[in-house]
Amino acid sequence: MGIGILAGLYLLGGSLTEVKRGDSVQAADEPRPPAATSAASANAPSLSQGPVDAEYFEKKVRPILVERCQKCHNSQKAKGGLQLDSRAGFLRGGDSGPALNLLPQVLQYEGDIRMPPQGKLPQTELDILLRWLAAGAPWPQDRNPSTTPSPSTPHPQTPARLHWAFQPLQRPTVPSIPAGTPIQNxxxxxxxxxxxxxxxxxxxxxxxxxxxxxxxxxxxxxxxxxxxxxxxxxxxxxxxxxxxxxxxxxSPHYGERWARHWLDLVRYAETYGHEFDFDIPEAWRYRDYVIRAFNADLPYDRFLQEQIAGDLLDDPRYDPQTGSNESLLATAFWWLGDAVHSPVDSRMDFADRIDNQIDVFGKAILGLTLGCARCHDHKFDPIPSRDYYALFGILASSRFHYGDIGDPRPLERLLDELTRSRPQAYSTAAESRGSGGDIIPPPRPGSAWRLGAKAWEHFGADWRQRWDATGLGLRPTGGEGFPHSGQEAEALSAALRSPTFMIEHRYLVLRVAGRQAQARLILNGLQLIRDPIYGGLAKQIDHGEEFRWLVFDLHLWPGQPAYVELLDNGPGYFAIREAWFADTLPPAETGESVPRPPSAALEKDPHRHRCLEVLETACRNRPRAPVMRDGPGRNERLFIRGNPRQLGPEVPRGFLSLFPAPPVTSSGSGRRELADAVLGPARxxxxxxxxxxxxxxxxxxxxxxxxxxxxxxxxxxxxxxxxxxxxxxxxxxxxxxxxxxxxxxxxxxxxxxxxxxxxxxxxxxxxDPDNRLLHRQNLRRLEAEILRDAVLAVSGRLDRRLGGPSVLPYLSEQQVGRGRPPSGPLDGHGRRSIYLAVRRNFLPALFTAFDYPPPFTTVGRRSVSNVPTQALVLWNNPFFHEQARYWAERLHREQPQASLEQRLQQMYLAAFARRPDPEEVQAARHFLQQFPPTESLTAWTELAHVLFNSKEFLFIP
Known part of the structure; x- marks a missing residue:
């Protein structure tokens, strides 16, 4: 087959290296090879870790240099002649030579010079510096090399309003063009x-x-x-x-095309990465939400409102087809980042996750590198560190929730029916259970204990005031009420979350009953990954109606913020009687059981029984997704040099100070106010x-x-x-x-x-050598996904259905490692590329060869490289061979009596939107004649493969 391809490329004019129609005047916009890296290839950065660029320097490298190096190597005290407080000083080097060449040895204690002299750097810091050095040590040009602003000093930048991007909009006057000039608008x-x-x-x-x-x-x-x-x-x-x-x-395919551009901005993936590449459950529902939003031409301001604070909007949208709460589903935007499986330093992991959320929010929506202000005031823009931590407090006051996103209105109607039939059933139940205590179900909105889902919404009494008064609640006194998520129906899902507390005692003690439920301690706000290796933070509740002690041992995390949540994903229930802190283990079990309405009560009320059956049916298979829920508002303290263990003053929650906006005054996170500010002063x-x-x-x-x-x-x-x-x-x-x-x-x-x-x-x-003035259209290469989709469309194998769960990607035998999923079909069942599962640790080789962006942060403009790997993928990847065969079979099936010229014309129209010229027809005829008549299908397969390999197929003139 390889010989056939080579012959075809020769006969068809070497089409791997030239575009048949529409060559550009110059190559400024064509793919270029990637820039050369430093000779320190042993520590070359991995694509899966994201780019090593100026932002990487500001967020990770500069804080280490300030903390570890600049006390001795600065413009006033340059030991060894080396200055590490400026780009110029670093590039100049010291008495021993260029810093770029020597630092890897010095930092790793591999020679006579060992720095820092008091001890080798921690491995995490060493890895950051070595990765930076291996990438050529990018260091942005300093505005004032001798100063490094601190969060407490006035920001030295030019006033914000002088920068063009921050100025108010004024509709410019359209230039006057001479009559007869060909313009459209x-x-x-x-x-x-x-x-x-x-x-x-x-x-x-x-x-x-x-x-x-x-x-x-x-x-x-x-x-x-x-x-x-x-x-x-x-x-x-x-x-x-x-x-x-x-x-x-x-067209419904418009949404598929433009959703992919948005997914690049929000680092969309369906796994967390790290060691085991655990799933982000139901992440594909967010992808489908974006497709629907683009197809519906959802106004962009509303789209952003939903991304930032869709769970807090007064008028949520519901999809008429799926019934999903679109506004709530949009908040999955915050949770699509990568995550460490079991972080050794949970506090630093928390800071890094929030940092990623701020980074993506800033780049994707505002076009600003907010993450650079984590460790110090922004070096270039008027964004002080206080602004960064004002946003940090908003996001740290919000909570992850994997929950029901279905339309609640059908359940509300059924619960109304149950409410009307409740008195008789409850009186019967009370007679049968004796003095077990009243079930006083839950909460009013605004109280510190926060709920999720419909299991709670039709109760009138409130059990939480005495718990809220002391934070977590301690031992409730003055009544026997407690929350019970299965009181109306076990099929209803529910979540109950405590206020945030600081860990000051050895144990957190809960007294719970239930089945198919879970209690979790959420440490530092973002305990997303299951089965932590340090253990003990997630406990199953599956012992039935008896109240039992459930104990969390907190001795590893003193002084850290946390909250507790109880989850009932339905079917099942939980009930919680007590929640308190202690320095000793709780007393012996009491044997008390949770009072529940007995089945006899339901048998005496057929109407209520039927309502429950309908409710059980309605609750089955309701859509779920990772979404954002509000927590109690809590300001964050500034991290000195970005270190969450070195705390500065408390920073009130709010938006960027360069856009005047009202402060956050609500008791919640402040995301609703954030959305208003983004679409108000920052509009x-x-x-x-x-x-x-x-x-x-x-x-x-x-x-x-x-x-x-x-x-x-x-x-x-x-x-x-x-x-x-x-x-x-x-x-x-x-x-x-x-x-x-x-x-x-x-x-x-x-x-x-x-x-x-x-x-x-x-x-x-x-x-205008770079075509910046747009004297012509630019030649553009198809993105990896669109190349694959075009191949499927031409071969006839494209499945044009919209939406639904993702298809596992095809993985070669060489793609191995922990968390490797089963390989999907070679052609992905013909689904469009946007429906292939995006697994961080196992991206398809076809995609990575053609510059698919690693999903770790916002990528608004993909790299466009031109490397031999791409030609080899087009030539050797089994996907292209398979689709070439399907294309040939399609021609034989649909045009069994067609002449060579007719088939060839059909192929060129499908692949290039043009007919072949006489020279191309003659070349194809000669190529096909190299195969015996008995191998006609093979010959046409080889020719189809040649066309897939052509540059004209790959580019849009």
Whole structure:
């Protein structure tokens, strides 16, 4: 087969190395090889750990240098001639030579010089520095190398309002363009004005076939079929293209295409990574939520409200098809990060997880690198550390919940029926249980003990006031009431969470009853991973109606914040009678049982019995997902140099100080106020960031080339007036994403060819070599997932169903390790790539070869490398061989009597949206003749594989 491929590539013009149609004038936007790394390859950074860049330096490296090195190696006291308080000093090195070459040996105590002299660095710090050095030691240019601002000093940066990204929006005047200039909308006027100022013009419009293929891939991520191409080419109506755009925006595949871009921003994955790559249960439901939101053109401001605080909105949305609470489901956004299985330092792990949430929130929504302010005031932007910890307190006051996201209204109606029938059943039950004590069910909203789910909502009495008065509750006195999650129906799920407390005693003691329930101690707010190796934080409740002691031993975590939660995922129940702290173990068991309505009571009330049966049925298979729930508001103290064990002053919860917003005054986390601030004073920045992302995905480069960094260290916009006009138009349109798509893809700027006329090419090379002024369209490579989807579409194996649980990815025999799942089918059952499970430790080789981003933080612009591995994957990966065979079989099946020219024409239309020219027909004929007539299917399979390997298949001109 390899010989056939080589022959095909030769005969078809070496198509791995050139694009048949639409070559670019220059290669600025084409893939480039990755930058060379330092010679210290033994410590080369792993892709799975995320990038080693300026942000990595600010968040991880600089705090170590300040703490461990700069006391002796600074501009005033440079021992050994080495200064490590500035980039210039590091690059210059010391008396012994360049620091980059010597530090790995010095830090690892491998030579005569050993630093720090008082003892080798802890392994975690050593790993950070070695990884940084191996990556070439990126160190951003210092504004003032001699100073390192501390959280307590005034921030030295230029006033915020002087930076373009933080200024209010003012709708710019659309430039005046001479009559007769071919423009479609104001976008073209802004672009053309810049071009004409340097003597350039827009490139000619792309031919119809190229344009159709481009807009199909951009809007739905699939190629047009030969039939769709013919229909467009034969449609001479002036609005033929506009109607295609409207049809694609209305396609359900539009949501699949654009959801993937958002998932890159929120580091979407379905496992936690680390050692065992445990599942994030039901994470795929968030993916489907995003697809539905894009398809429905959910206004972007509402979309963001739901991501940040969907559980706190007064008007939650429900999906009419699935019945899921869309607003609640959106908050899974916060929980998609990686997680350590069993952290040795739980407090540091807590800080790192919240840091990831702040980092993703800042980059994805605000286009700001907020994580740089964890250890010190931001070096470039007006973001003091206090702002970072104001956000930290909001997120630390929120709680993870894996719970019911179904529409509660059907259950409410059934519970209303039960409420109306309750008196008779309860009186009978009370007679039969004697003096066991009243069940006084739970809580009013706003009390410190917090509930989740419908099991609680139809009770009137309140048992919690005497518990709340002392924090966790101690031994309840003055009554016998207690919460019972199964009092109405065991099928109902429920959660009960205590206030946050500081661990000051050896034991936490609960007296509980129940079955198929769980009690968990949530240490530092984020105990997400099951079966911790240090043990004891999760305990099953499955001993039935008898109250028994359940004891948590807390001696390993004195002084750390925690709360306790009881979970009933239905069917099952729990009841809790007491909760208190102690320095000794509890007394002997009492043998007391939880009073429950006996079955005899139900038999005397057939109506209630029927209601319960209906309720049990309604509770089965209700959707569940990881979501955010509010906890009691609690301010965080500032971490000195980012260390959670070195605490500074308390910081009130709130938003960034550069955007004036009311302080958080609610008793909850403050996420609702955060959402209001993001869409209030920060609205201009939010709009600029998102329209820039749209622009980038349509042109290959944003108006701001650093889409995740609109701060002073990012790039300035190439067309600032156009950016502001788009942002203002976005807001005015009601934050309609589809409206912005229409504007962009209908513009004459978007519809340009990627190839320039010879007369303009030389001038363009001189005045706009990187095409920043958009004198032509950019040549763009298909992303890994879209390449795979295009292959499936062309071969005829694409399954176009929407949504549902993910398909396990295909894994080769070489992909081994802990947590390895069973390999999925080679073609993923034909599902689109967005429905392949994203397992952090086991990403498909096809994806990683084509720059699929490791899902650890926001990636607003994927890398586009050009390395031999990609050609080898296209050539050797069994997926391409299999699909080439399916494509050949499809041709034989659908066109059994077709001539060679007819089949070849169909193949070229499907793969390239064009017909083959005579030379290509002749080359294909000669290629096919190399195979005996008995191997006709093999010959066409080889030819199909050659077309998959062509650069024209891989690129969008």
């Amino acid at each position: 104001p976008i073209d006027a802004f672009v053309l004005a810049r071009l004409q100022a340097v003597g350039l013009n827009l490139a000619p419009e792309a031919d119809k076939a190229t344009l159709l293929r481009r807009v199909y891939f951009d809007l739905i991520g699939l190629p047009p079929s030969p039939e769709e191409l013919d229909a467009f080419l034969n449609d001479a109506h002036p609005d033929a293209y506009d109607r295609v755009v409207d049809r694609l925006l209305a 201009p920045l939010v709009a600029r960031v998102f329209v820039n992302r749209l622009w980038q995905h349509h042109f290959g480069r944003g108006l701001v080339a650093t889409p995740d960094d609109f701060g002073a260290h990012g790039e300035a916009p190439t067309h600032p007036e156009l950016l502001d006009w788009l942002a203002e138009e976005f807001i005015t349109s009601g934050w309609s994403i589809k409206h912005m798509h229409r504007l962009i893809v209908r513009s004459r700027t978007y519809r340009q060819a990627s190839q320039l006329p010879t007369a303009q090419a030389e001038l363009a090379r001189r005045v």
